[in-house]
Amino acid sequence: MTRRSGSADLPLHGGRVPRWLADRMTRLGALMAEAIVREYGRDEFLRRLAHPFWFQSFGAVMGMDWHSSGITTSVIGALKRGLAPLSGELGIHVCGGRGKHSRATPGELVAIGEKVGFDGAALAGASRLVAKVDSAAVQDGFDLYLHGFVVSDDGHWVVVQQGMNGERRQARRYHWLSQNLKSFVDDPHAAVDGPGQGRIVNLADHRAQASRLAQIELLRTLGPDGIAREMAQIEGMAAPVQSPTDGPLQLGLLPHLVMPDHHDVRASDVVTRRLHGALAAAAENGPRDFTELLQVPGVGARTVRALAMVAEVVHGAPCRFSDPARFSLAHGGKDRHPFPVPTRVYDHTIGVLKSAVENARLGRDEQLAALRRLDEQARRLERHARGPSVEQYIAEECLRSHEYGGRSVFGWEPPATGPIGQKKAS
Numbered sequence: 098m099t100r101r102s103g104s105a106d107l108p109l110h111g112g113r114v115p116r117w118l119a120d121r122m123t124r125l126g127a128l129m130a131e132a133i134v135r136e137y138g139r140d141e142f143l144r145r146l147a148h149p150f151w152f153q154s155f156g157a158v159m160g161m162d163w164h165s166s167g168i169t170t171s172v173i174g175a176l177k178r179g180l181a182p183l184s185g186e187l188g189i190h191v192c193g194g195r196g197k198h199s200r201a202t203p204g205e206l207v208a209i210g211e212k213v214g215f216d217g218a219a220l221a222g223a224s225r226l227v228a229k230v231d232s233a234a235v236q237d238g239f240d241l242y243l244h245g246f247v248v249s250d251d252g253h254w255v256v257v258q259q260g261m262n263g264e265r266r267q268a269r270r271y272h273w274l275s276q277n278l279k280s281f282v283d284d285p286h287a288a289v290d291g292p293g294q295g296r297i298v299n300l301a302d303h304r305a306q307a308s309r310l311a312q313i314e315l316l317r318t319l320g321p322d323g324i325a326r327e328m329a330q331i332e333g334m335a336a337p338v339q340s341p342t343d344g345p346l347q348l349g350l351l352p353h354l355v356m357p358d359h360h361d362v363r364a365s366d367v368v369t370r371r372l373h374g375a376l377a378a379a380a381e382n383g384p385r386d387f388t389e390l391l392q393v394p395g396v397g398a399r400t401v402r403a404l405a406m407v408a409e410v411v412h413g414a415p416c417r418f419s420d421p422a423r424f425s426l427a428h429g430g431k432d433r434h435p436f437p438v439p440t441r442v443y444d445h446t447i448g449v450l451k452s453a454v455e456n457a458r459l460g461r462d463e464q465l466a467a468l469r470r471l472d473e474q475a476r477r478l479e480r481h482a483r484g485p486s487v488e489q490y491i492a493e494e495c496l497r498s499h500e501y502g503g504r505s506v507f508g509w510e511p512p513a514t515g516p517i518g519q520k521k522a523s
Contacts, residue, residue: 107268107356109261110165114174115506118431121443122159122171125407127179128450129155132411132465134187135457139249140276142189146247146255147274149354150418151410158410160438163425164356166268169259170195173245188213188250193224199244199258206246215252223275227256231271238262239269356421362435364487366422372487374479375405378471381478399501400445401471403427407446408472426490429503436494437510439501 114122133142145151156168159175177191184190190209193202203221210217224246232241239260248254256273357366379401406427409417422435428446429438453464485493494501496513503510 107166107169107259107270108164108358109263109266109268110162110167112167112506114161114167114171115431117440117504118160118438119171119175121438121440121447122161122175123179124447125159125443125450126155126172126175127183128447128454129407129411130176130180130189131183131187131454132450132457132468134189135454135462136411136465136469139188139251140253143247143249143253143255144274144276146257147272148415148418149270149272150421151415152257152270152272153354153356153421154418154424155410157421157430158406158424158427160425160428160430160443162360162430162432162434163362163422164360166259166261166270169245169257169268169270170243173243173257176247177245190248190250192246192248193244195243199228199242202244202246206248209248213250215248215250220246220248220252220254223254224256227273228258231258231260238265239267354421360432360434362422362425362487362491366420367426367487368420368423369487370479370482371417371420371475372423372426372490373482373484374475374477375409376402376484377478377482378475379405381474395441396445396449399439399442400449403442403446404449404468405471405475407450408468409475412469412472426487426494429494429505431506433505433507435491437498437503437505439494439498440504441502444502 130142133145145155152172153163153168156172157163159172161168161171173191173194177194180187180189180191190205190213192205192209193199202224206220206224207217209215210220224244228241228244239262241258241260243257243259245257246254247257252275254275257270258273259268259270261268379398406424410424425435428443429436431438449464450468453468456462457465484490498510499512
């Protein structure tokens with residue numbers, strides 16, 4: 098995966114993740130992370146966290162609001178809790194978080210460095226500098242409030258941090274990746290996610306090198322007081338009319354994740370052929386290929402459909418994550434969008450993945466291989482598979498929500514009043 102920078106709209110949402118969902122996110126997130134590390138290595142897991150589309154899809158498949166800024170906080174928190182007991186085995190450590198937790202990042206890095214052998218003090222300096230660049234060198238109207246630093250025993254790292262613009266009710270997420278990073282102030286970002294704000298000041302763009310050098314020269318010749326006097330004079334003058342190509346630097350035309358304001362999942366948010374591929378793979382190949390996986394009590398067709406989407410997040414290529422909304426169709430969302438979280442299905446998904454990972458630890462990777470084949474089958478079948486529309490799929494999930502243990506921040510889902518099939522499909 099190459100280094101990128103881009104932007105995306107992330108509606109700013111408040112509220113907290115309920116405990117019943119946070120605990121499940123912790124378990125599922127840790128299992129998925131371990132599966133990726135075992136299949137592809139630690140560096141690949143870091144690269145995925147640095148990919149804004151994958152990151153959003155990862156949070157959506159875990160039952161968080163598929164389009165909102167809250168995914169960033171909840172994913173970092175879930176990984177920090179879930180990977181802490183596995184850090185010695187996997188060599189992955191999650192530091193920082195929101196608010197006061199972000200400020201604890203340097204100390205956490207120093208402590209981990211003393212334990213595993215990398216230069217924690219140097220990484221603490223990198224953490225502070227990354228935050229400075231996105232809060233000062235990139236002046237885009239967003240105030241940082243979250244800083245997550247994920248580091249491997251090798252000293253390789255990824256930073257995911259987020260700022261907010263309270264007036265516009267929007268957030269911007271920034272991704273950094275240490276791989277191929279040569280300078281903190283010359284095109285360092287792996288990606289930038291957030292709402293477009295028109296022209297911004299981005300002194301970390303490589304085109305701003307002349308500006309950075311000029312600022313150092315101004316500071317040397319005028320001093321802080323002289324610069325303050327010049328700024329006061331400039332601000333008192335009428336700003337001239339500029340052409341669109343004049344003025345502060347703009348972000349480059351690079352990968353751009355746009356999260357809409359609407360909370361409901363619509364057909365336009367989902368690549369339907371990919372959904373149909375996952376459904377077809379679960380229906381046609383799942384029962385035959387999942388002999389061992391399906392031995393987990395209660396697992397049926399509905400869980401295999403969820404597993405097909407989980408498998409894609411574990412194994413899919415970057416181009417597969419252009420529609421993060423699709424992954425919310427695995428385990429719903431805490432606010433009933435696209436439907437209440439099917440807790441029974443969610444627990445069965447965790448059970449199947451836990452069985453696969455535990456067997457892989459013992460050298461038996463047949464179950465993890467079955468998940469990989471499920472993803473491969475979905476990609477093959479999507480070219481010609483047919484299935485329900487997005488609206489029909491969501492309506493059926495809502496109708497059966499009580500049967501699946503549907504739960505949201507509003508409580509448990511009551512039994513449906515309309516007729517539903519008697520066959521259990523969880």
